[in-house]
Amino acid sequence: MKITAVILAAGQGTRMKSDLPKVLHPVCGVPMIEYALRAAWEASTEIPVVIIGHGAELVREFLGETACCVVQDPQLGTGHAVQQAESTLRGKTDLVLVTYADMPLLRPETLKRLVETQKSNKGPLTMLTVSAADPRGFGRVVRGLDGSVQAIVEEASATEEQLSTHELNVGAYCFTAAWLWDALHKIKVSSKGEYFLTDTVALAVQAGLTVQALASDDLVETIGINTRVHLAEAEAAMRQRINRAHMLRGVTIVDPASTYIEPGVRIGRDTVVRPNTHLRGETVIGKDCVIGPNTISEDTTVGDACEILASVMEEAVVEDHVTIGPFAHLRKGAHLCKGVHMGNFGEVKDSTLGPGTKMGHFSYIGNATIANNVNIGAGTVTCNYDGVHKNLTEIGEDVFIGSDTMLVAPVKVGARSRTGAGAVVTKDVEPDTLVVGVPARLIKKLNEANDDRTD
Numbered sequence: 001m002k003i004t005a006v007i008l009a010a011g012q013g014t015r016m017k018s019d020l021p022k023v024l025h026p027v028c029g030v031p032m033i034e035y036a037l038r039a040a041w042e043a044s045t046e047i048p049v050v051i052i053g054h055g056a057e058l059v060r061e062f063l064g065e066t067a068c069c070v071v072q073d074p075q076l077g078t079g080h081a082v083q084q085a086e087s088t089l090r091g092k093t094d095l096v097l098v099t100y101a102d103m104p105l106l107r108p109e110t111l112k113r114l115v116e117t118q119k120s121n122k123g124p125l126t127m128l129t130v131s132a133a134d135p136r137g138f139g140r141v142v143r144g145l146d147g148s149v150q151a152i153v154e155e156a157s158a159t160e161e162q163l164s165t166h167e168l169n170v171g172a173y174c175f176t177a178a179w180l181w182d183a184l185h186k187i188k189v190s191s192k193g194e195y196f197l198t199d200t201v202a203l204a205v206q207a208g209l210t211v212q213a214l215a216s217d218d219l220v221e222t223i224g225i226n227t228r229v230h231l232a233e234a235e236a237a238m239r240q241r242i243n244r245a246h247m248l249r250g251v252t253i254v255d256p257a258s259t260y261i262e263p264g265v266r267i268g269r270d271t272v273v274r275p276n277t278h279l280r281g282e283t284v285i286g287k288d289c290v291i292g293p294n295t296i297s298e299d300t301t302v303g304d305a306c307e308i309l310a311s312v313m314e315e316a317v318v319e320d321h322v323t324i325g326p327f328a329h330l331r332k333g334a335h336l337c338k339g340v341h342m343g344n345f346g347e348v349k350d351s352t353l354g355p356g357t358k359m360g361h362f363s364y365i366g367n368a369t370i371a372n373n374v375n376i377g378a379g380t381v382t383c384n385y386d387g388v389h390k391n392l393t394e395i396g397e398d399v400f401i402g403s404d405t406m407l408v409a410p411v412k413v414g415a416r417s418r419t420g421a422g423a424v425v426t427k428d429v430e431p432d433t434l435v436v437g438v439p440a441r442l443i444k445k446l447n448e449a450n451d452d453r454t455d
Contacts, residue, residue, distance in 0.1 A: 004093040005040035006085045009101035010053025010072040015227045021055030023101040028238045029262035029280055035104035043111035051081045077194030079187045086181050096180055098173045102225045114174045114214050123210030124179035128172040130216045138168035149211040152198035170222045368393040377403035384409045
């Protein structure tokens, strides 16, 4: 059986008071339409159809090849919106699953149950409902004396008696496709000049057909977003859902209310995430780590048994047993190998620090390749930019870089060499050599066997 989702995303969202289309506003770092699309993909068998309108080109650009976009112009209501998919889907699908792009908390499992309920329904449609004291502007479900669904009444058109009803129309439906296309053409225009999809319920009842209602027991799941207040509510609910899932998989989150984890993040078991930590994008954290407090990680991979305190990491790679911070900054292209220590107020960009290397505080390493077991003294700077090009610094194994050394790239420092404090290195340094001064000059060749230096 072919099942196709139609996602309604054409609305202007005027109450958001934004130049950005409502469906592109992020929830936990991800545009809300992305959640609706993922859920639709899981509950259907065919590529989803997204009805776009306001900000159509921005929405189309975001969706790319993940959906078939159909423009609704003019925008004449939800029934008219679904009708725009008819030419694309008529005769090509068996069931049509209709959802809204501004309901990011609606789970794929719920949509699957909706589809399965309609498969066993002799009538043409199944709708999702929820019972709530706060109607949030949802339409009311009207039932007959026998308990059967008779109609959906929009809040603006409801009587006092109907307004007292607590069963609400969530806005997710599964239709028999062949019936749907004909029914859409029978919807009468409202006093607002719109065609409401909810009128299909009354059309089915009038034809003596059964409308099935699937009740959701999760009120949070049905949160729709119309204002920035709703956006904040959905953000909090999504964050709670994400954090809970990590904790159930063996991650300790000390204070979930102040921990911000986006849906693409993966965290290993027995890792501890401390308060005010933000894990974004495709960040991956290994097991047995301690992250935070006050740490931000975006699209960064962290190995096992790392400790990262009050630091920022962006598109970086951190291997096992690395300690960072506080107040360190890993920028794009930073790669800290196994056992590296990076002190406070340091910054690394487009550079690799080899295994066992120690980087002192107040240092900047950019466009550098550093071998294993190097000591980088406090205040060291790789002067990598000459005003036109970024230049490479190369440091060999077991090198000792004295505090406040300036390495003027392009430059190489050979294995087991040393620089004196405050040295300005403008020329390559041979292996086993001590250089000091401004500019740095050779003092002596070092005897590796008798080298009693300490860190």
